[in-house]
């Protein structure tokens with residue numbers, strides 16, 4: 001498993017002409033094919049680029065050159081833009097963080113109704129200051145993997161109502177960390193989710209969140 005568990009049943013009603021229904025995906029279209037076999041490498045190159053940009057001090061000439069290269073890349077991608085429901089970024093279940101470039105890359109090592117265990121590595125571009133991760137990126141990892149624990153528990157899509165992160169110690173960059181999330185209590189559509197982020201034995205942060213299972217068709 002990398003981006004999300006593959007052996008789950010997603011009981012979401014499908015319609016023939018609409019790829020989604022309100023906030024739901026009508027079909028949880030899990031794919032390992034969109035974008036081709038090297039799509040993960042593309043995402044990794046983009047992440048590496050962001051790492052370099054975060055730490056580079058380029059000359060004005062190099063800035064000019066890179067802008068021009070990026071304009072060419074953007075023009076190429078302009079020819080293949082699709083809607084969010086069919087973009088591989090976020091749906092490639094075989095890739096870290098489902099190939100979603102906006103998320104800290106994680107790999108799910110175990111996931112089901114009981115919760116999710118994942119390894120996550122904050123990249124150099126997730127720098128907050130003084131060599132450690134920005135707290136907002138830690139919250140992003142908790143939001144996605146807390147939402148996944150809620151979704152796996154109810155077999156449907158959930159949305160964050162609140163998310164509290166307690167930062168217990170510094171979160172290192174470029175280090176494999178262990179992130180766990182689980183539903184501690186369910187009250188109808190309300191899922192009270194807990195989580196922890198560890199660097200080895202050391203607790204970096206913990207999570208207290210409420211996710212709400214969306215009603216069918218709810219935007």
Ligand SMILES: CCCCCCCCCCCCCCCC(=O)SCCNC(=O)CCNC(=O)[C@H](O)C(C)(C)COP(=O)(O)OP(=O)(O)OC[C@H]1O[C@@H](n2cnc3c(N)ncnc32)[C@H](O)[C@@H]1OP(=O)(O)O
Nearest residue numbers: 004028029030091143144147148151159160161162190212
């Ligand atoms: C394709 C391959 C994929 C496969 C793998 C899939 C896995 C993929 C995992 C991805 C996981 C991503 C996870 C990211 C999730 C976001 O980041 S979502 C974005 C951030 N959140 C938002 O924008 C939410 C904005 N707020 C809203 O939309 C609405 O307020 C909500 C949260 C949906 C609730 O609205 P509602 O459905 O109308 O419900 P409402 O009746 O207001 O509240 C229901 C109950 O919850 C309580 N409640 C609601 N809000 C609160 C609150 N803030 N505090 C306390 N109680 C509250 C209410 O009091 C009520 O309680 P009861 O009266 O029933 O006891």
